[in-house]
């Protein structure tokens with residue numbers, strides 16, 4: 001019976017049933033076979049209300065949709081050409097930094113893709129990059145920045161480790177995350193230069209006057225990073241506050257100052273944005289239920305008992321760790337993964353002589369790639385939906401970049417001195 | 425088109441409009457409340473206790489209202505690997521099958537969220553400011569009921585097929 | 589029979605080790621009839637979610653802070669009244685008399701508990717020295733999300749806190765979005781919050797405790813004999829955890845000093861005024877039905893006896 005139903009689920013997934021129904025169906029099937037009341041499903045969905053950070057998702061997304069409906073992309077391209085047009089791959093670097101910064105604030109929840117995607121993809125294309133490259137870059141960068149402070153995953157890792165009486169200083173984690181994060185950004189930039197070498201992307205000589213002129217043109221939009229950074233650094237605001245202020249600010253700027261968006265268009269834009277957010281949040285909610293099923297069945301513990309029993313070399317352990325974490329990153333929420341998996345692997349890793357700071361960086365770096373690992377990385381679905389492209393096209397666009405980052409992760413994994421250099 | 429069908433369509437359109445208005449209203453309230461709280465906190469050194477928990481509840485409301493609209497417009501995130509290679513009658517069949525499957529799952533969720541809300545009512549579970557939780561939770565059975573009906577309808581009459 | 593127990597304490601922590609150990613002892617004594625599964629790290633959700641899961645039978649119990657069960661048993665909050673105690677001697681005197689009463693109260697409300705387990709005193713930790721009430725009240729104080737009782741206390745004191753999830757507190761302290769927290773010393777150290785505060789006001793703001801609570805209907809599945817084994821072992825274990833928490837918090841308090849936290853002493857008049865205000869806040873809590881007047885008064889009598897022998 002269960003096998004037949006599992007087969008039905010797989011079939012439903014393949015023929016394109018909504019993702020949330022697949023996950024929900026899977027969770028329902030699992031709980032039903034474990035004899036647990038299916039009321040657990042709404043209980044888990046309701047847990048969406050536990051987290052204050054989730055508020056940032058609809059608010060930033062709305063702001064992002066407003067920006068993408070206005071002429072911000074044009075202004076942004078002209079400004080970045082004026083600022084970094086002299087540098088080969090300048091627009092690529094700008095996109096990478098913008099995504100990393102935004103993800104640092106919002107986590108890997110896909111907000112980056114939704115909010116910045118419609119801005120950066122046209123900007124990149126306008127600058128001369130191919131459509132495939134632009135979409136791949138933004139999708140890949142949707143989880144870039146999880147290693148940068150004050151991204152929550154590293155803090156959470158540190159806390160879990162400390163609770164197990166393993167001395168891990170969170171500052172050290174932040175410092176250790178810097179080199180890997182910048183290595184990832186630089187290697188994608190380098191990949192961009194190489195893969196787009198046949199595209200005609202003229203270099204623009206630097207000119208102060210043009211830069212000032214373009215900065216004046218987009219002065220209101222330049223207020224957005226100011227609000228975000230200022231709110232964060234001055235300590236006036238927390239992330240959900242920043243999201244609300246940004247949404248209101250963008251609304252006022254685009255509707256009343258630039259007048260790029262008419263008042264009448266607002267309900268349509270808001271609905272479009274919330275349709276997207278609703279889809280994502282619902283998937284997050286049912287994914288909570290699915291994660292709970294795995295936890296209830298004590299799946300993670302079983303897997304790691306097996307690892308402990310069957311793997312004995314440090315290198316083999318690290319390789320298994322990479323593969324396992326990639327897979328987990330693709331199916332589990334990063335926070336759930338940290339809370340569930342770290343207590344299991346940390347003692348094992350210590351036995352193999354792995355530095356706990358190093359392990360934290362390996363963990364988050366792998367999770368970051370898990371977000372766009374085919375076939376089920378969450379950010380692939382979000383990008384497919386946001387850019388209205390079939391998922392297969394997203395696979396093709398991101399796979400080369402995934403290998404680039406995978407190479408960086410291997411370097412991070414097998415060259416601990418590089419990661420721990422700044423800490424020591 | 426008969427009179428009944430016309431009436432049904434009118435009701436459907438009215439309901440869809442209500443949904444969209446609710447969605448926009450919830451979003452704008454969320455922004456409004458959050459900004460109000462910031463002003464109160466930073467200018468008047470006070471705050472309203474109900475704003476944060478209410479806004480977290482509104483996230484759930486947005487999730488479900490948004491998903492309802494997405495269902496109506498058949499724009500849910502999906503793994504459309506096979507659909508990519510299908511066309512014509514085959515594609516129509518796929519749409520019918522996936523919609524039927526989705527209707528089934530949503531129906532199951534409607535039933536269990538209705539039970540959930542019922543128990544919350546019986547047990548008088550409170551939410552913020554000592555208000556009962558169940559009225560805020562009603563969105564779950566309601567939302568999934570609407571989604572069930574929409575998926576079922578799409579399984580019976582696959583109106584338009586999204587181009588891949 | 590399997591008991592599935594959730595807790596916020598993470599795996600690998602000494603609390604979890606003790607829980608697993610008692611689980612094994614019970615399993616051995618009941619010859620495998622009763623086994624335990626633990627779900628640490630709060631993976632089952634917050635207090636409300638956990639109680640919902642207990643209601644549907646996915647979970648059978650939890651090791652949880654008392655506040656989470658206040659909906660079923662209001663009077664459990666009486667020991668949390670602000671500034672009720674001045675030191676641990678007072679706590680010990682009051683608990684010697686009232687532990688059995690509170691434990692029975694939980695049992696009468698459908699929760700099988702096995703004794704109170706200390707969480708420790710929560711102190712106000714601030715970025716500036718808080719030598720008077722006004723300074724303390726003007727801080728941007730963190731309030732945990734989904735914690736009705738803390739919210740009620742904040743209301744009663746007329747403070748306007750900033751609501752955040754636990755995971756966001758360190759970041760908020762770093763940026764200055766909040767500059768004051770109320771926490772037991774152990775929490776301040778494990779969660780690294782001490783690194784972003786400079787001062788601790790040496791007036792125990794609130795006493796906190798937890799309980800191992802099993803659902804009545806889950807316990808009723810067992811035979812009389814097994815129930816007795818369960819009760820004996822869990823009571824012993826609760827005692828162990830209680831003692832452990834006391835020494836952990838005392839160690840943590842001393843550790844905070846060596847980590848560079850300045851302990852701010854209140855001058856007697858300020859302290860008296862503070863206690864006065866706390867008593868008024870408690871009155872409000874009693875009026876709104878959070879705590880029963882009679883029970884509170886009995887505790888005050890015990891405290892008076894210690895303070896004015």
Ligand code: NA
Nearest residue numbers: 107108110112
């Ligand atoms: Na993101």
Ligand code: NA
Nearest residue numbers: 329332333334
């Ligand atoms: Na993930």
